[in-house]
Amino acid sequence: AQTVTQSQPEMSVQEAETVTLSCTYDTSESDYYLFWYKQPPSRQMILVIRQEAYKQQNATENRFSVNFQKAAKSFSLKISDSQLGDAAMYFCAYRRGDSNYQLIWGAGTKLIIKP
Amino acid sequence: NAGVTQTPKFQVLKTGQSMTLQCAQDMNHEYMSWYRQDPGMGLRLIHYSVGAGITDQGEVPNGYNVSRSTTEDFPLRLLSAAPSQTSVYFCASSSVKGQFYEQYFGPGTRLTVT
Numbered sequence: 001a002q003t004v005t006q007s008q009p010e011m012s013v014q015e016a017e018t019v020t021l022s023c024t025y026d027t028s029e030s031d032y033y034l035f036w037y038k039q040p041p042s043r044q045m046i047l048v049i050r051q052e053a054y055k056q057q058n059a060t061e062n063r064f065s066v067n068f069q070k071a072a073k074s075f076s077l078k079i080s081d082s083q084l085g086d087a088a089m090y091f092c093a094y095r096r097g098d099s100n101y102q103l104i105w106g107a108g109t110k111l112i113i114k115p
Numbered sequence: 116n117a118g119v120t121q122t123p124k125f126q127v128l129k130t131g132q133s134m135t136l137q138c139a140q141d142m143n144h145e146y147m148s149w150y151r152q153d154p155g156m157g158l159r160l161i162h163y164s165v166g167a168g169i170t171d172q173g174e175v176p177n178g179y180n181v182s183r184s185t186t187e188d189f190p191l192r193l194l195s196a197a198p199s200q201t202s203v204y205f206c207a208s209s210s211v212k213g214q215f216y217e218q219y220f221g222p223g224t225r226l227t228v229t
Contacts, residue, residue: 004157033215045205045220052215091157101146101165101209101216102173105157 002027004094006106013082014114020067021077021109023092029053031097034068034075039108040088048090051075053097079111087113116141121206121221128196128228136191136224138206146209146216147189148173149181151202152223158205164189165211196228 003026013019025034036048051059051068058066063080079086092106122137140147148163160173164183178200180192189208193200203225207218 009155035217043203043223043225045207047217050215050217093157095216101211101218102148102160102163103158103218105159107155107157 002029002094002096002104004092004104004106006090006092006109008109009107010110010112012112012114013079015084016081018078018080019082019111021079021090021092021111023075023077023106025073025075025092025094025104027073027094027096029096033095033097034066035093035095035103036064036066036075036077037091037093038086038088039091040085045091049077082113084113084115087111118142119206119208119219119221121204121224123224124222126224126226128193128226130196130198130228132196134193134196136193136204136206136226138189138191138221139187140189140206140208140219141187142208142210142219143186144208144219145186145211146218147183148207148209148218149179149189149191150205150207151175151200152205153202161191161204193226198228200226201228202226 032053034051038046067076089108093103119140149161150158162181164170206221209216209218
């Protein structure tokens with residue numbers, strides 16, 4: 001069975017600096033997708049970034065980028081120029097590449113931004 | 116588009132009571148699902164549906180029922196509430212077109228069972 005592990009329950013970063021959140025996963029599949037979701041205090045789950053396993057190029061969305069290491073089964077999220085609005089829980093999620101729509105979730109990392 | 120809507124936002128139940136959490140989406144998505152979120156854990160899938168009239172169990176289905184009579188609506192029923200069902204519940208929907216099957220979430224329902 002696939003699993004997703006986020007080993008950092010909490011991280012803090014100074015405003016305007018860069019922080020990296022870790023995520024590792026375990027799968028025997030070769031075709032899959034990975035996601036990072038943000039959950040601010042409002043509880044709303046917001047998709048931050050996504051990555052196809054067959055693409056070697058790391059996904060980037062503005063200040064958010066990933067470091068996808070397929071052989072190591074690692075999918076870390078880098079947030080550059082951290083802003084106060086980035087404070088939230090961040091969840092890593094995995095989906096198999098076939099018609100299975102189910103997401104497997106990590107336990108989350110709480111990100112604190114220090115002004 | 117309203118996206119995915121859930122009602123109520125908060126609910127307190129006594130042990131043994133039943134209730135229905137409502138979920139609706141206006142994006143014509145085929146796939147809908149219910150998750151629960153507990154402290155220190157990722158979201159866990161309760162039930163899901165790949166289309167009207169089709170439902171299936173997820174990881175933690177016990178104590179919950181679902182039905183999908185229309186594409187838009189996917190209610191979650193708690194049959195006899197227990198304190199272990201105290202949690203935040205999220206409904207999500209996804210199109211099965213494209214490749215990512217990106218899931219869109221409702222705002223959640225915080226349920227407390229006393």
